[in-house]
Amino acid sequence: MDIVNGPVPGGRAPVDELTAVQEFLAEERPAAASTVTEARRRLEREAAAKRGFGSRLRPDAVRPGRRRIVMAVLGAATAVSVAAGGYHAWVTRPLYHPEPLAAQSGPASDFLLAAADAKARHITDGRIWYVRKVRGLAMTISSIKKPGTAYQIVVTRNDYSVVSKDGKVDDGWNDEGQNDLDDGLDPHRVKSDDVRPAGPRDRAAWERDGRPDQQDLVFAEKIKGDELVIPRRGPEGREGGELDFGPEEARALPADPEELRAELLNYATRFDHRRLRNPDLYLFVHAPQLLIDDPVSDRVRIATYRILAALKGVRVVTATDPAGRTGRAVAMRETTREHGVIEWQLFIDPATGRLTASQGIVISPGTANAALRPGTAEFTEVVEQAEWTNKPADQLRPKWWNDPLRRASNQD
Template sequence: MDEIDALRQMRTTLAQEESPDRLALRTNWRSAPARTPRSRTPRRLTLPLMGVVAAGAVAAGSMAVLSGHSDPRPPGRSVPLRTGGDGNVLLAAATSAEKATPNGAYWHTRRIDGTIYDVGTARADHYKVDSRQQYDSWVGRDGRESRNYADLPARPWTAQDKAKWQRAGSPMKVDVPSGDPGVVGTLFLDAKSPVGAPRPRPMKGGEVARFYGMTPAQIAKLPTEPKALEKTLLALRDRWHAYSSTAGKEPLGSLRGEERVRALSDVAGVLLADAPAPPKVRAAAFRMLAALPGVRAGGTATDPLGRTGTVISLPLETTVPLGIYTAPKQLGTYRRQWIIDPGTGTLLTMRDVVATPPHGSRRLPPGDDGKPRALRVQDMPDRFHRPGEVSSYEVYAVAEWTNS
C-alpha cells in the first residue's frame, strides 16, 4: 500500500461535539474528488509544502526562494458567485476553440502552480505570500514527452501585501504554518534570485504521456459531440475520491450529482490545457461543460499573470485544494473556479477560492511517536483567508503547438 492509499483510508474526527459522519455529510470532505496526478510531477502531493521547507530541512541546506516583487494589480481578484448563467460564454469558447489550427511538432504547456500562505500571527497584521512552481511539458506527435520543473521566485500576493511586508521590515526569512500540527515552514525571500532556463528531461524508453490514463493517440480519437464525449469519459477508471473507504479505482460514471460534475470538469480541464487534444475535442469539452448541472458563468477576474477572463464556477464545495496529501486534514471548504478567454477558446486558470474559512479542530491519527495529534486552525496555511479569497491556483501560461 502506497502513501496515498494509506492517506485515503485514514479516519479522522472532529475534536468537537459534532460527529465525524455528520461533518462528512455537511462538508463532503470524505468524498470530494481530487484532480488525479498525471504523468508529470504532482503538485504538493506527498509534501505539505512545495517551495516551503520545515526548519529541520533548512539545517540540511534546503531553501525556498521568494521575491519581494509584486504586480500592482491584485492577482486573482475574487468575484461573487452568481446563481444564474446559461452557459453561452462556454459555447462561445467552444466556437473559438474549434477554429484553432494545430500546427507544430510538439504540444507545449507551461503550468504555474501557486499556494497562498498567510504570514503573521494575527488577522489584523498578516500578509499573504504566493509560493509558485513551474511545470513545462512537450508532448510529441508520437506521444512521448519531455518535462521540466522549476521553483519560481515567490512574491507577496498583492500590492497591499507587499506594503505590509515592507512595513514589517522586508524580512528575508519568515515562518508559516505547514498544514501539519507542530511543523513550521520557513520561507526565504530573495528578490534577486534567478530562475534558470528550462532543461527538458525526456521520458525514458518507449513510455508515452498519459492523461487520466488516456494516451495522446486515444485522445485524438475522442468523440467530438458533447454527449458522446461525456459517455466516453464516464467510463474512465481512476481514484476519484480524495477520501474513500476503498482505495481502488472506479469508473467516473459511478459518481452521482455534484461529484460527477466536478470530476467531469477536472477531466475537461486536462483536455483543454494539458493534453494535445484536437480542436474539435476541445470544443466538445466546452459544450459538455456548458450542459452540466450547477456550472455557472458570471463576472470577470484577473488571473495571476494579469490576464482578464470570464469566471466559470463549478458546483460542490470541497476540502481538497491543497492536494490529496492534505485533503483529509482541511478545516475549511473551497470552491473550484475556472477563468477562461471565450474569444480564443482557452482555459487560463483554475483556482480554489475559500467558501468557509478554516475553523474548529480535528483529531488526526497518532504520529510516529504514538502520541495523539489534532489539527487546529493555527496550523492552516490560509487560516486568515476570508470567503472569496484565492487559496491556490493553476495558471496555464502556455498551451500551444510549437516546433521548438
C-alpha cells in the same frame, strides 16, 4: 461492507457486493435431470481415462465414494472459475455509457458554447504540444522576524511540458532557472517569483520580514516538510481519481462529446468502481485539463467545452484572474469539510476559445485552510502558452535544459 451504487432492478433496496455477485451468477432455471445425468457420465468417463484406466473401466464401475469426490472437486473448480470470471466482469463493467448531453440554457451555457465555436474557428495542429504555465498555492505563515505576526503568501512555480505526437519527446519540468526565460516574453506574464505576498495588505508585512523566499521559510521551519512546497491544481482526496492520462491515452480520447463524457467518468471511477455523487462537479473541476495539459486534438477540446456547457450549476462571474486581469469567467462551487466552500473559476478568451487561467477562491474556509481569508485565491494557474507547434523541442525547453551541469543540478 460497501454498498452497490446506482439503481437496483425491481426497485429493491441496495445490496452488498457479495449478494450482488451471487445474484449476477445465479442460474435462471435448473438443468433437466437427463442433462445432469449425461453430464455426470461424461465427467466420470473422462476422470477414469485420465487416471490411466482408459476404456477398461466402465463409468458405472467407479466406486460411489470416489465418484462423489470426483464430482465435488470438478463442481467446486467450475464454480470458482465461473465466479472469478463473473466477479471480474462485474467490477470492471463501465458505470457510465454515452448518452445525450443535458440541454442547459443561460449565460454560462452560452459562454461555453461560444468558446467551443471560437475554438472550432481556430483549430491548430503540429508535431509538438507545448505548454508553459504558472501555478500558485496560497498559505498563511507566521513572520520570521516578528513572532506573533502572520501574513499570507503565494508560492508559485513555472511548469512546462513538451510532448510530441510520435511519442519520441515527452518532457515535463518545472523551472528552477526562471530568469533564463524572462527575456522577450509578454511583460504582463506572471513571473515565477517563488514566493510573493497574496495581496496588498500582505505586502508590507512580507517586506518587513525581509522578503523571504521558499528556501528561507523552509530553513526557518515556517513551511513544514523537508521538500519545497509544490503548488497543485486543487486539494487532494476529492471524489474520483485524477485524469492522469499518458500521451497515448490522451491522443486516443474520442472527439464526440457524449462518448468523451462517459470515457472521463469511467476513467475517474476505475479504481473504486463507484458512481460519483456529483459527476457535474467532477467534470467542471477535472475536465479543463484537456483544454491545456494533455496533447489531445483541438476537436477533443471543442467536445470538452460542449460537456462543460451541459453541466448544472455553472454560473458566469466577473472576476480578476491570478495575472491581475479582470473579465468574465464560468464558475462552480464545491463544499467539503476540509476546504469549506471553494469557487472554481475558469477564464476563457472568447476570441480564440483558449483557457487562459483558473483559480479556486475561498468563499468560506474549512479545517485544512482555516487560516486563509475569505476571498483568497488558494489555488491558481495562469496559462501563458498552450499550442501545437512544429518548432524543434530544443527551442521550446528552458535554456538551462541544454546545459548538462545545470540540468543535473536542477533535477537534484
